[in-house]
Amino acid sequence: MHTPPPSLRQTADLLYRDHHQWLRGWLSHKVGCTHQGADLAQDTFVRVLGSHELGRLDEPRAFLMTLAQRVLYSFWRRRNLENAWLEALAQQPENYAPSAEDYALVRDAIETLDRLLGDLPLRARKAFLMNRLEDMTHVEIARSLGVSLATIERDIKLAFTHCYLASLDAIPNGITEAPSSTRP
Known part of the structure; x- marks a missing residue:
């Protein structure tokens, strides 16, 4: 059997x-x-x-x-x-201390960012974070990572596109555009 x-x-x-x-x-x-x-x-x-x-x-x-x-x-x-x-x-400054709620919000943001960027190649993830979090220019990032400016521009574009597409996946089904105005 x-x-x-x-x-x-x-x-x-x-x-x-x-x-x-x-x-x-x-x-x-x-x-x-x-x-x-x-x-x-x-x-x-x-x-x-x-x-x-x-x-x-x-x-x-x-x-x-x-x-x-x-x-x-x-x-x-x-x-x-x-x-x-x-x-x-x-x-x-020493007198600045985030509340427990602020800390939790930042931690959630970090986890969301990690999830969004987790599938990207390491260099693209690094370039995006250096640009968005450290306010570095594309030229500074290229110099720091030892690659060409065109490579960094491609990597950051890839990261933005990846985040944009992920945000579209988060929109509930059936919603395709912003609600229309209700003005007379």
């Missing part, structure tokens, strides 16, 4: 049971914190659930390692952005 292949849920459950502890330990070692490692392991398994490759795994640990490395890179990018913001904040 032929046994049907396991469902995607069963595969995910088995993957979690067999490899979660190993993955959590590996990530904890990478970030130097067991709690953060546990959070990153959970984030990795969230990505597992959304993966189209779940039904055809030959090497489960290699699959998990690939997803975990992506989660880890996103974590490091967000942490670097947050640290840059904290450094900029430290340059402010």
Whole structure:
């Protein structure tokens, strides 16, 4: 009698049971914190659930390692952005302290920016952030990154286009234009 292949849920459950502890330990070692490692392991398994490759795994640990490395890179990018913001904040006068709400808003903005730019090549992401956050000109960025001005202009255009297209994806279906005026 032929046994049907396991469902995607069963595969995910088995993957979690067999490899979660190993993955959590590996990530904890990478970030130097067991709690953060546990959070990153959970984030990795969230990505597992959304993966189209779940039904055809030959090497489960290699699959998990690939997803975990992506989660880890996103974590490091967000942490670097947050640290840059904290450094900029430290340059402010002593009596300036953001409220908890302001801090949460900035953290959300950083995470949104990271999500928006996460799929871009590293140089395009860097060029865009140098231009928008550090107010550097294209010429300064080209000099800093050691590439031509045309390359930087292309990279920044790519980043703007990427963000624009992502913003279109965020618009609910059915809305194609701004509401019309209701003036008589």
